[in-house]
Amino acid sequence: MNDIEPAAGREPEPVTDARTALVTRWAERHGVEAAARLAQAEDLADAVAAEIRPxxxxxxxxxxxxxxxxxxxxxxxxxxxxxxxxxxxxxxxxxxxxxxxxxxxxxxxxxxxxxxxxxxxxxxxxxxxxxxxxxxxxxxxxxxxxxxxxxxxxxxxxxxxxAKERRGRGQAVAADPDGLYAIAAACDTSLEGRRDLALILTGFHYASRASEPAGLLNADVAVRPKGLVISVLTGKTKHSVRSPKIPYASDLAICPVRAWIAYREALVAHGGSAHSSPTDSAFHWIDQHGNIRGPLGPDGVTEAIKRIAARAGIPVKWTGHSLRSGLASTGRKRGKDAVAIADQGGWARHSRSMLGYMQRDEGWDDNASAGLT
Structure with missing residues (x-):
């Protein structure tokens, strides 16, 4: 405890009146030395809170x-x-x-x-x-x-x-298997096409936020006999620090595992062995001439999803959150357990946002007005 110091490059926090009063009460109850050590523990707690807050x-x-x-x-x-x-x-x-x-x-x-x-x-x-x-x-x-x-x-x-006034963008349109098939058909075998397909298919299967594929390194995507294990470390909550598993798909056209492997092999063939390094970014920005640029950031991921979906002719515009909502809504339709969906996507179990993604698609298949006209 005697070695506790402020983080490097950070000025010590000013002592507030509330903290002074608290230390004074500790001194009255437990003595000056104990109060000083308890105050050090408070400083450590503050430092830890600042360190772990996203x-x-x-x-x-x-x-x-x-x-x-x-x-x-x-x-x-x-x-x-x-x-x-x-x-x-x-x-x-x-x-x-x-x-x-x-x-x-x-x-x-x-x-x-x-x-x-x-x-x-x-x-x-x-x-x-x-x-x-x-x-x-x-x-x-x-x-x-x-x-x-x-x-x-x-x-x-x-x-x-x-007053008939609507504000805000509303919830993101959910990606679905039909959209995945359309995107797979629109992605060619160029490096950019392979990256686009891998980005969409893997992102859909672990309910990615735009920040998550942007934060991945090559080493964070491990190929295993049964599929991929993604080490997601860039989420907003403790539930987002997770290792979702993505199995091989039965349909080769939309298999996320094969799409990832094909993309990384093409990246190394095009850009050299440096891209086989564990510390290489998972997804790169590729310019119109096929040149590999820097890592794809969160905004780049969002724009890529929009562009890829538009190129595939998907009629309702996808956004950077469409892959995330797509796993929840599609998983619910296919009868997947809500807890399993939450764990895969990094939601808290019984998350309101996850349940919202699920519920908005209910009521279509068993609808009282369906088939009446």
Whole structure:
């Protein structure tokens, strides 16, 4: 414990009044030496929390905190008071005029889903200054006040719906086997074509987010006698640190294992033995002339999915999340166990988002209106 130090290159956190009061109580109860050691343990806990929190979570909270700061400046409210009135007013402001630039249709208000994210981040930032990179002590936000702001947001969303105003992009269209067949038919045997097919087929089978194939290395995709084992380490939660297995498919045209092997063999043949290294990126950006460029990033993965689906003539536009929702909805249709689907895709079991992907496709096969006309 005596060797605990702040992380390299990081300034020690300022001691807050709350921490000082806590250490003082410890000293009164247990003595000065014990209090000092308990304070060191608090510093270690803070350092561990900062180390394990995903960078994209920090980034999201920090960006949303700036929205809260804009609101407080406009209303001349202190940024460190999350009262019932301030939070409800924040919700109304987010939906009415919160955006700095007009969104679709020239609307200045956020979509309700975005407003929820900003509200949650403001509550987190008030309660935990370090989560949003602000100095100072935590500011209490009661559960009742936070709940009332969320109820207000739900009610205002209903009013928008009644006023026939729709905001946001909605849920991503789910990939499905028909789409996979169309994509397989549209992918040629060029290096780019083989990469496209491997990206889509493997991503579908482990319900990939756009960030996940972008974060994979060659060593993270292991070929085994029964198929592939993908070591996914770039997800947002503990459930996303997983090793999903992808078996060989019975149909060669849409077999993710064979598509991956063919792509990596073509990559080495085209670009040299460096691409057989375990540390080589799993997926590369390939330009229009077939030249291998740098690793494919999350935005590149999203754009590739859109482009590949459009080239295949899929009538409803796929997005970067279509592969993820596709595994859940297709797995449910095929009678797969919900727990197995959750484990494969890195959802928490009984995740609301996963269940939402499943439920929106129900009601078509056993539909009261089907076949009436």
């Amino acid at each position: 960078a994209n979570t920090d980034d999201t909270y920090t960006k949303s905190w700036r929205v809260w700061e804009r609101f407080c400046a406009a209303q001349r409210f202190p940024t460190t008071e999350g009262s019932r009135g301030a939070l409800v007013a924040y919700v109304a402001w987010l939906l009415r005029e919160g955006r700095q630039r007009p969104g679709p249709g020239g609307v200045l208000g956020y979509a309700p889903a975005s407003a929820r994210l900003h509200l949650d981040a403001a509550i987190v930032g008030l309660r935990n200054p370090k989560a949003v990179g602000r100095a100072g002590a935590p500011c209490p936000v009661t559960k009742d006040d936070a709940a009332e702001a969320r109820v207000a947001l739900d009610g205002l969303e209903v009013k928008l719906i009644k």
